[in-house]
Amino acid sequence: MPVAMNTRLALEAPERIADGLSGYRTDWRQLGWLWVRMDARSGREQGTGAGMVSVVQWRITTRAAPVGDPRRPRPGQRFRLGERLFNIEAVAESDAGGRLVDCFAREEDLT
Structure with a gap:
């Protein structure tokens, strides 16, 4: 049964950039675009020091690329x-x- 991939998402990877003060900051670099199917799995609201946060767990399905290929998403x-x-x-x-x-x-949204 074919999977309908009807959403186009950008895949991004973190990069550590020196801040000049013996520390670093994290910037995000776009690796490319992937067509995906998105299915919401669960959601909840949780409290933080900044207020309430809506947290939704997603299953995002895409075509596979070989392990090690930059087009294959990674944790x-x-x-x-x-x-x-x-x-x-x-x-x-x-x-x-x-x-x-x-x-x-995981998608988080401040409410």
Whole structure:
């Protein structure tokens, strides 16, 4: 059964940049665009020192690239859809043939 991939997301990776004061900052570099299918898995609201945060867990399915290929999403990377950010926490093969991967991602939104 074909998977409808109808959302285009940017895949981004973190880069450590020296700040000149013996520390660093994290910048995000876009690696490319991927067509995906997005399925919301669960959601909750949690309190933080800054107020309430809406947290949604997503399963984001895309075509697989070989392990080590920069087009294959990895934990620690993120997807971007405009201003929305999806932090990738885990990646697993979605089918026995290795044609698809599922990325389990977390989206947080200050409410």
